[in-house]
Amino acid sequence: MMIAFAIACTLLTALGFMRMPYSFYVLLRIAFCLAACIDVAHARKRKAVLGLWVFGVMAVLYNPVLPVHLRDKLAWEGLNSVSVVILWVAAFTLRDKPAVTGTDGDLPPKAGRFSG
Numbered sequence: 001m002m003i004a005f006a007i008a009c010t011l012l013t014a015l016g017f018m019r020m021p022y023s024f025y026v027l028l029r030i031a032f033c034l035a036a037c038i039d040v041a042h043a044r045k046r047k048a049v050l051g052l053w054v055f056g057v058m059a060v061l062y063n064p065v066l067p068v069h070l071r072d073k074l075a076w077e078g079l080n081s082v083s084v085v086i087l088w089v090a091a092f093t094l095r096d097k098p099a100v101t102g103t104d105g106d107l108p109p110k111a112g113r114f115s116g
Contacts, residue, residue: 005035
């Protein structure tokens with residue numbers, strides 16, 4: 001899920017470098033806010049205090065209900081680019097690791113195998 005949001009935010013940020021209507025930037029804000037909220041949950045689960053702060057600030061900054069207005073497109077482009085990098089780093093550091101099953105760490109035991 002985190003990688004999907006990182007991909008979506010990357011694509012939306014790339015499109016945001018072009019001249020787009022204001023509604024597109026609201027969509028971009030919603031995507032970043034949602035991704036930040038999901039990452040807050042993952043950071044909380046992994047007890048990553050720095051992640052909680054970083055993604056909490058991102059969620060407040062990008063929230064669509066009480067939007068922050070920087071009035072400068074270049075500032076938003078830089079902020080969005082940094083945010084995309086942060087999302088990609090989080091996608092690979094905060095993601096859930098797959099559980100290892102079976103006794104030898106390879107595959108789960110097959111049905112019908114004798115253990116004696």
